[in-house]
Amino acid sequence: MGDISKFYSNMLQKERDDVARRMKWGLRENQLASCLFFLSTFRNRCAHDERMYSYLSYAYLCNNNYFHYFHINTNNTNNYFAVMIAFKMVLSKTRYNEYIKQIEDLFDELSKDLSTIPIRKNTKYNGNSK
DSSP states (O other), rough: HHHHHHHHHHHHHHHHHHHHHHHSSTHHHHHHHHHHHHHHHHHHHHHTTTTOTTOOOOOOOOHHHHHHTOOOOGGGGGGHHHHHHHHHHOOOOOHHHHHHHHHHHHHHHHHHOOOOOOHHHHHHHTTTTO
């Protein structure tokens, strides 16, 4: 993924425009470049078996209509939710729906093994009870 990001950023401007147009209608070349670089940071994290739920990338996803739609502050565009938006920006509708289905299946599978702790018990264990 990192090599693809670097290759794309080194292409001529006209070629980057053409690739972005062919990827998905309405995708601008700077958005594709941002998505590729941003996704490569998460891919590298996955490749080393590190946790994703709390990871904040050093790269930020470019501003886009999805951030406006969800009222997301541009200082908060480097988390896993931004990964989902990046995928939405670059994947076809079919591929994106497959991705979402896989995420939902993982949550369903994990929910059988996870339980929540009531806040009173959590504060008691942390020594914050009154």
